Amino acid sequence: MHSVGKSWLLLTGFVLFYIIYLLFGALVFSSIERPVEDKLRHDMETLKQQFLNQSCVNAASLELFLVKVLSANKYGVSVLRNSSGASNWDLTSSMFFANTLVTTVGYGHTTPLSDTGKAFSILYALIGVPFTMLVLTACVQRLMYPLVLAPVGLLQRSGMEPRPATVVHFVLLLVLVVLCFFIAPAAVFSAVELSWSFLDGIYFCFISLCTIGLGDFVPGTQPGQRNKQLYQVSVMVYLFVGLMMMYLLLRTFHKMADLHGLTTFLQLPRCEESEQDDDREPIMENKYEDQASPYVTEKAASKPLEPGSQPSYNTINKG
Amino acid sequence: MFGILLAGVGDHMGTVLRRAVAKIETLFLKRKVRPTTVRVISAVLSILIGCLIFLAVPTVVFQKVEYWSFLESLYFVVITLTTVGFGDYVPGGGHEGILFKPLVWLWIVFGLAYFASILTMIGNWLRVLSKRTRAEMEELRAHATDWTQNIQNMSMDFRIPNPLEFNDPFLLQRRRWKRSERRRIRRGAQGTLGYWVRGGSENGHLPNRWAGLSSSMSQLEAHSSLERAVVAKSRPRGSAPAEGMVLKAGPGLRVDPASSLQVDGRSFPHLLARSFSLPVARSTLELDPAGEAMQGESLSGSESPYDSRSDGSSVSLSFPALHRFQPCCTISAMENGGARATDTDTPQEKDKLIPAEKCESAANNNHKHTSTPAFRPYSSPPPPFFPPSYPPIMLPSPPLNTASTASCQLLDFFGENLAYIDESSDTLSDRGQPAASDEKRRRPRKPKRRSIRRQLSHRWSPPQVRRPNDMQPPSNPPTPPPDSSLSDQPPSEEQTDSASRTMMTATLTTQCQSQDEVKH
Numbered sequence: 081m082h083s084v085g086k087s088w089l090l091l092t093g094f095v096l097f098y099i100i101y102l103l104f105g106a107l108v109f110s111s112i113e114r115p116v117e118d119k120l121r122h123d124m125e126t127l128k129q130q131f132l133n134q135s136c137v138n139a140a141s142l143e144l145f146l147v148k149v150l151s152a153n154k155y156g157v158s159v160l161r162n163s164s165g166a167s168n169w170d171l172t173s174s175m176f177f178a179n180t181l182v183t184t185v186g187y188g189h190t191t192p193l194s195d196t197g198k199a200f201s202i203l204y205a206l207i208g209v210p211f212t213m214l215v216l217t218a219c220v221q222r223l224m225y226p227l228v229l230a231p232v233g234l235l236q237r238s239g240m241e242p243r244p245a246t247v248v249h250f251v252l253l254l255v256l257v258v259l260c261f262f263i264a265p266a267a268v269f270s271a272v273e274l275s276w277s278f279l280d281g282i283y284f285c286f287i288s289l290c291t292i293g294l295g296d297f298v299p300g301t302q303p304g305q306r307n308k309q310l311y312q313v314s315v316m317v318y319l320f321v322g323l324m325m326m327y328l329l330l331r332t333f334h335k336m337a338d339l340h341g342l343t344t345f346l347q348l349p350r351c352e353e354s355e356q357d358d359d360r361e362p363i364m365e366n367k368y369e370d371q372a373s374p375y376v377t378e379k380a381a382s383k384p385l386e387p388g389s390q391p392s393y394n395t396i397n398k399g
Numbered sequence: 400m401f402g403i404l405l406a407g408v409g410d411h412m413g414t415v416l417r418r419a420v421a422k423i424e425t426l427f428l429k430r431k432v433r434p435t436t437v438r439v440i441s442a443v444l445s446i447l448i449g450c451l452i453f454l455a456v457p458t459v460v461f462q463k464v465e466y467w468s469f470l471e472s473l474y475f476v477v478i479t480l481t482t483v484g485f486g487d488y489v490p491g492g493g494h495e496g497i498l499f500k501p502l503v504w505l506w507i508v509f510g511l512a513y514f515a516s517i518l519t520m521i522g523n524w525l526r527v528l529s530k531r532t533r534a535e536m537e538e539l540r541a542h543a544t545d546w547t548q549n550i551q552n553m554s555m556d557f558r559i560p561n562p563l564e565f566n567d568p569f570l571l572q573r574r575r576w577k578r579s580e581r582r583r584i585r586r587g588a589q590g591t592l593g594y595w596v597r598g599g600s601e602n603g604h605l606p607n608r609w610a611g612l613s614s615s616m617s618q619l620e621a622h623s624s625l626e627r628a629v630v631a632k633s634r635p636r637g638s639a640p641a642e643g644m645v646l647k648a649g650p651g652l653r654v655d656p657a658s659s660l661q662v663d664g665r666s667f668p669h670l671l672a673r674s675f676s677l678p679v680a681r682s683t684l685e686l687d688p689a690g691e692a693m694q695g696e697s698l699s700g701s702e703s704p705y706d707s708r709s710d711g712s713s714v715s716l717s718f719p720a721l722h723r724f725q726p727c728c729t730i731s732a733m734e735n736g737g738a739r740a741t742d743t744d745t746p747q748e749k750d751k752l753i754p755a756e757k758c759e760s761a762a763n764n765n766h767k768h769t770s771t772p773a774f775r776p777y778s779s780p781p782p783p784f785f786p787p788s789y790p791p792i793m794l795p796s797p798p799l800n801t802a803s804t805a806s807c808q809l810l811d812f813f814g815e816n817l818a819y820i821d822e823s824s825d826t827l828s829d830r831g832q833p834a835a836s837d838e839k840r841r842r843p844r845k846p847k848r849r850s851i852r853r854q855l856s857h858r859w860s861p862p863q864v865r866r867p868n869d870m871q872p873p874s875n876p877p878t879p880p881p882d883s884s885l886s887d888q889p890p891s892e893e894q895t896d897s898a899s900r901t902m903m904t905a906t907l908t909t910q911c912q913s914q915d916e917v918k919h
Contacts, residue, residue: 154487155487180483181483184481184482184483184484185483186478186482186483186484186485186486187485188484188485188486188487191485191487192474195468195470198470198471198473198474199470199474201474201477201478202473202474202477202478205477205478205481205483206477206481206518206521207521207525209481209483209518210518210519210521210522210525211522211525213518213522214522214525214526291482293483293484294486295485295486
């Protein structure tokens with residue numbers, strides 16, 4: 081009973097810390113974004129006034145027109161002249177949508193309009209999300225040996241202790257992933273998408289691969305995109321492989337954390353081990369934040385996916 | 400960070416839920432519904448309740464508050480809880496109370512935890528559907544089995560370890576080792592415990608002692624306390640028969656000198672090297688030669704493989720002085736098993752009673768001249784010296800007999816979730832069963848033997864749970880204990896059991912008889 085009470089205490093502590101973390105985020109975002117938003121609002125107001133002064137349209141009808149245009153824009157239908165040709169629901173675009181749905185990225189740039197579409201989305205997500213996790217973890221399991229176990233073994237054979245070996249390997253893997261799945265795609269995106277800067281590209285990669293999917297930057301939506309279908313398919317492949325690598329990273333990190341932190345807690349009763357595990361991880365993360373890169377935080381960000389994928393880990397990655 | 404929190408919340412919520420489910424299941428079990436049915440019902444119920452709380456209620460709430468249609472709010476709920484989050488529907492249009500946003504917040508946190516488990520379940524279905532991963536399921540189930548036993552052994556609380564635990568090969572390795580270690584200790588502790596119950600029940604601090612034993616989680620503690628207990632107890636033990644004990648304690652004690660005499664008379668030096676903390680089955684085997692000696696028969700064909708086996712796995716506690724007390728402790732361990740078995744009898748066990756009966760009759764033939772009149776009356780009531788509250792606590796691996804065969808398919812489909820439920824409901828079924836098994840009462844000993852063997856086979860070969868009947872011994876048990884073919888074990892276990900029973904229930908007269916036999 082003592083251990084139960086203790087773990088409840090720990091959980092309460094976690095929740096409190098989490099709430100504080102959220103409040104902190106709220107303060108920071110509010111202070112950063114508020115001025116920009118105010119400026120944009122002021123600009124829009126003046127733009128609207130200028131437009132009304134120039135033309136003979138009255139304010140009410142313009143309001144109505146804008147509401148309709150904006151709500152249509154929300155569903156990806158634009159009234160701009162040069163974008164009238166492309167549909168958001170051709171085959172590749174629909175596939176892109178389905179991909180964002182089942183990988184839980186969910187950009188929200190296109191959303192189903194009809195009730196039938198919504199109903200089908202529910203069903204499709206309920207089956208597709210676990211299935212995607214299954215496929216991803218199966219792939220990660222395959223990749224685990226050539227990318228994790230073999231290099232660590234190599235490092236150990238070349239005369240390193242197990243713990244430093246895992247750390248070195250993890251850092252190497254992290255750098256590799258950041259290079260291949262953040263820097264390089266960001267460069268490609270900033271080249272292909274005219275309006276994106278390099279930082280926008282990195283932002284997009286991070287938001288996508290952590291399956292946050294804010295949807296403010298979505299590839300292949302700019303009007304007049306050449307080879308749009310090929311582009312979208314390649315983005316899909318990128319998303320899938322990138323997610324896989326993120327899982328691999330997560331998995332490797334778990335392994336390493338086990339090897340490092342958990343050994344000291346082994347003598348405690350089993351019940352508390354999960355909590356100890358939790359307790360340990362932030363420490364580890366902080367530790368690596370110093371030496372590795374700011375992207376360590378992405379582990380935390382991509383955690384929401386984890387519960388769904390854990391069971392697959394359990395069974396598949398056990399051996 | 401968030402994932403950690405989510406896992407924690409899920410874990411605790413699962414604990415609370417399981418407790419509630421367990422309570423409900425007790426109610427059902429009191430009405431003599433089959434445990435499997437109860438399990439299915441509870442699984443379905445838990446899913447339904449979860450859906451109601453996390454899907455239906457928010458859907459209706461959003462429908463009212465945000466003026467969305469039913470489908471729109473359901474769409475929003477599912478898209479949110481699967482963490483897709485398109486953002487085309489966002490709550491908080493401005494015309495709701497101040498309390499609404501925190502409520503939505505809470506709902507998202509808990510709903511995500513619940514949905515994670517639901518998605519897990521669906522993922523398990525999908526996994527089952529793909530035949531390729533069948534073997535992995537098998538392994539998972541094995542682990543679930545193993546781990547369920549472990550949990551129940553350790554304590555009564557229902558907390559489950561984080562599913563993360565199964566994640567890692569590293570961890571798994573360590574844990575396997577730990578588990579086997581603990582099991583060994585536990586068995587040893589039980590021997591001591593039974594011993595206490597029998598031999599040391601006059602001095603009033605048995606419960607304290609027991610509590611100390613059960614609560615000492617860390618291995619070292621367990622080891623040391625066990626050792627202490629054994630050492631401390633060995634002295635009064637030796638003089639016990641001379642003092643003339645209470646009738647209760649009598650049979651168990653009196654066998655002691657007799658059997659040790661027998662063993663010594665037949666000079667089995669390897670027995671001295673036996674450890675105190677051997678598993679039940681193996682320590683029962685020590686009674687085997689004793690029983691044989693009583694009859695003058697030679698069953699030695701079956702005993703040689705065991706000896707080699709058990710010597711291989713003997714642990715540090717093998718004092719020669721201890722050995723003479725061993726039979727008694729073994730008997731008490733058997734008693735534990737017996738008390739356990741009365742609780743775990745199930746429909747499945749009924750059909751197995753017939754072979755058991757046969758074996759028993761055979762055994763009876765063997766022992767006919769020793770103590771048939773004596774043990775018949777004695778064996779009919781359940782052992783009186785066991786307080787009724789003991790069985791659910793003491794069982795090292797109570798259930799899963801019931802769960803293993805019948806609900807395997809279910810396990811396939813409900814995955815770990817149901818495995819958890821299995822765990823709790825099995826604990827319950829143990830409590831509930833004695834009332835429901837009146838026909839078993841007639842001969843309460845037979846299921847005991849069965850269950851001992853079954854438990855052992857479970858413990859040694861968790862992956863084999865699937866067998867339609869686990870009469871066949873496992874071919875490749877994964878856990879430390881012997882991996883030789885156990886095919887010859889069941890019958891001889893029956894015999895040893897009956898032998899031990901004979902000895903245990905033997906009255907003074909039969910004991911004199913047997914001592915006479917030795918002298919001859």
